[in-house]
Amino acid sequence: MKSYSVKELLDSKNTLHEVTVKGWIRTFRSNRFIALNDGSTINNIQCVVDFENTDEQVLKKLTTGAAIEVTGEHIESQGKGQNFEIQAKKIVVLGESNPETYPIQPKKHSLEFLREKAHLRVRTNTFSAIMRVRSALSFAVHQYFQQNGFNYVNTPIITGSDAEGAGEMFRVTALDAKNPPKTEDGEINYKEDFFGKETNLTVSGQLEAETYAMALGKVYTFGPTFRAENSNTSRHLAEFWMIEPEVAFLDLDGDMDLAEDFIKSVLKYVLDNCKDDLDFLEKRLIEEDKTKPQNERSEMTLTEKLHFVVDNNFKRVSYTEAIEILRNCKPNKKKKFNYIIDEWGADLQSEHERYLVEKHFNCPVILFDYPAKIKAFYMRLNDDGKTVRAMDILFPGIGEIVGGSQREERLEVLQQKINELGIDEKELWWYLDLRRFGTAVHSGFGLGFERLVLFATGMTNIRDVIPFPRTPQSAEF
Structure with a gap:
């Protein structure tokens, strides 16, 4: 007999007669009603137990967290909240669960507690919804690029270059930590290391992606990146995923067009395909907002925020114009910003970026032509000699979500x-070769995938949108 998923059974147009479904018990009440979930949907299917004809030993094992197989009649539900239920004829316990030690009980748990149980937290409604949205976004990313002529390129995780110039990289070495080989100067001799040089985990696949863009035209990377920044904020991870397209013969204007179209496309995919999960997450946020002071409550619901991006044209503003707006705005003049904007050249903080999006323009914003001193070395210098062809996309509630450049x-x-x-120069000889042999205008951008998931789910801590967060002093699981 075919085994159905919970989603198939709930979405069915008609009754399916005798069916088999497997999943985990969310609740078992009155020794009669099982709420069963298999991860295919946020919704549970109710399985009605025939108490009189079910073995007493089986009934004792029907506890929260247990894995079971149910065979029975798929019928129209007599209760509210779902169209169908199962009248169970046979129940097989596939894996028992101890109700005294199983930590994910049917009650409200704090996010902090659930981070300590990252191997089990996905069994909660909140995290199953987040991870299904994450999966849908991941699919939408690949779908967008594949449908628009991009080639998927896997760039190295181990690298000898620091694309960002930040120096906050994890070292990769096979040398003896207690007794490494030394040079005559007493320095560690990396020539004797596995790769014959100092190597690290990558912070970006951009530089390598550029090499492929200059042969294949349009490429993208989507993979893990690492940052050894000792930061314990709600916005930082030591291991995260990056989406990085690179396109030959594309200038900054084209890069901004690409980024805007891409973001709208993937978020629309989520709106169209994750309705149940978004509805649950939105209700969760509304309830959470009720516990906050009035001035800290969200001005938009989750779906309103997603439509705010999908349905609006992004406002394009030069950095210079943005600085003037910020210098003259009330929060800056009344010193309500944590970082006061005094002069041109300041590195904008999220409070400034959110002001531009949420208060001044009331739409997503793309800032461009930043001061060269606050941007990376690979960005194209403008004719004024002091700004570069860089752009950042700013979102409500987050601030910068995309950074790119010509x-x-x-x-x-x-x-x-x-x-x-x-x-x-010797470290980047291959990168410079791209400028020696058939150089051409080219552009790209980087988007931290977890930032996108954070926005799409309405969560406020980035550790809650990746399966197993890696942060300072934390590498569990």
Whole structure:
């Protein structure tokens, strides 16, 4: 007999007569009603137990968390809340659960508690919904690029270059930690290491993606990246996933067009395909908001926030114009910002970015042409000599969600920027070769996938939108 998923049984147009379904017990009440879930949907299917004809030993094992197989009649539900239920004829306990030690009981648990149970937290409604939305977003990312002529490229996880120039990288080594080989100067001799040089876990696949864009035209990476930043904030992870398209013959205007179209597309996919999960997450946020002071409550519901992005044109504003707006705004003049904007060249914080989106323009914003001093070396220098062809996309509730640029395609200019920053040209000889052999205008952007999931689910801590968060002093599971 075919085994159905809970989603198939609940979404069916008609009764299916005798069926088999497998899942985990969420609740078992009155020794009669089982709420069964298999992860295919946020919703449970009710299985009505024939108490008189079910073995007493089986009944004792029907506890929260147990895995069971139910065979019975798929009929129209007599109760409210669902169209169908199962009149159970046979129940097989596949895996028992101890009700005294099983931590995910049918009650409200704090997010902090659930992070300590990351291997089991996905059995809750909140985390199953988050992870289904994450899965849908991941599919939508690949679908968008594949349908628009992009080639998927797997860039190295182990690298000898620091794409961001931040220096906050995890070292990869096979040397003896207690007794590493030394040079005559007493320094660690990385020539004797596995790769013959100092290597790290990547912070970005961008530089390598550029090499493939300059041959395949349109490429994207979507993979894990790492940052050894000792930060315990709600917005930082040590291991996270990055989406990074790179396109040959594309300037900054085209890059902004691509990023806006991409984000709208993947968020629309979630709106169209994750209705039940979004409804649950939205209700959860509404209830959470009721416990907050009035001034801290959300101004938009979750779906309103998603439509705010999908249905609006993104406002394009130069950094210089944005600085003038911020310098003259009331929060800045009344010193209500934590970081006061005094002069051109300031690195904008999320409070400034959110003001532009939520208060001044009331739509998503793309800032462009940033000061060269606060941006990476590979961004194309403008004719004014002080700004670069960079862009950031700003969202409500988050601030920056995308960072991109037109890349510096001129060999002499790139060499000068590298030398000014003290970067050894020999380390980037292959990157400079792209400017020596058939150089051309090209652009791309980076989007932290967890930031996108955070926005799409309405969660407030990035540790709650990745299966097993890696943070300072925490590498459990």
